[in-house]
Amino acid sequence: MKKKKRKIMKKAKKGKSRATLIPKKIEGKLHKFVASSEDKYFVLKNGKKLKSLFDLAKGLEKMSDDVFSHHVTPYKNDFSAWIYHVFSEVELARMLANEKNKKQTIIIIKEYFKK
Numbered sequence: 001m002k003k004k005k006r007k008i009m010k011k012a013k014k015g016k017s018r019a020t021l022i023p024k025k026i027e028g029k030l031h032k033f034v035a036s037s038e039d040k041y042f043v044l045k046n047g048k049k050l051k052s053l054f055d056l057a058k059g060l061e062k063m064s065d066d067v068f069s070h071h072v073t074p075y076k077n078d079f080s081a082w083i084y085h086v087f088s089e090v091e092l093a094r095m096l097a098n099e100k101n102k103k104q105t106i107i108i109i110k111e112y113f114k115k
Contacts, residue, residue, distance in 0.1 A: 026110055026113045026114060030052065030053040030054035030057055030109075030113060033052055033053040033054075033087045033089070034051055034052040035051045035052065035086050035087075036086075038051075040086045042055075042056065042078070042079070042082045042086075044059070044063070044067055044071070045066075045067045045070040045071065046064075046067050053083070053087065053109065053113075056079060056082075056083075056109070057106060057109050057110070060102055060105060060106045060109075061106065063102065065102070068102045072099075072100055072102075072105070073100075074100065077096055077097050077098070077099065077100075079096060079105065080093045080094075080096040080097045080099075081093070083096065091112075092108075092109070092112050095108050095112065096108055096109075
């Protein structure tokens, strides 16, 4: 798994993935990660609710920089914390924990589920 993590992080840093398109084969994998109840949904600064990793990936594509920077600061990454606590995807959460760039965040999520 460490090789996979390194490969994903390398691609993200180089920007080698099209950040605005979620391929169909990945959509299915993202749809499997759905919050079990409404109290576990992620509520964005603008009030929009995300209930799955698919919602997050699609939401990031359209998310304003203001909303993104509210949830991702030099001191926190709310998306990473949500992924860790709600979906128990420890590896993905760790990969996103220090990421501060929206495009790179999308790439990391896409590459992680490209298996």
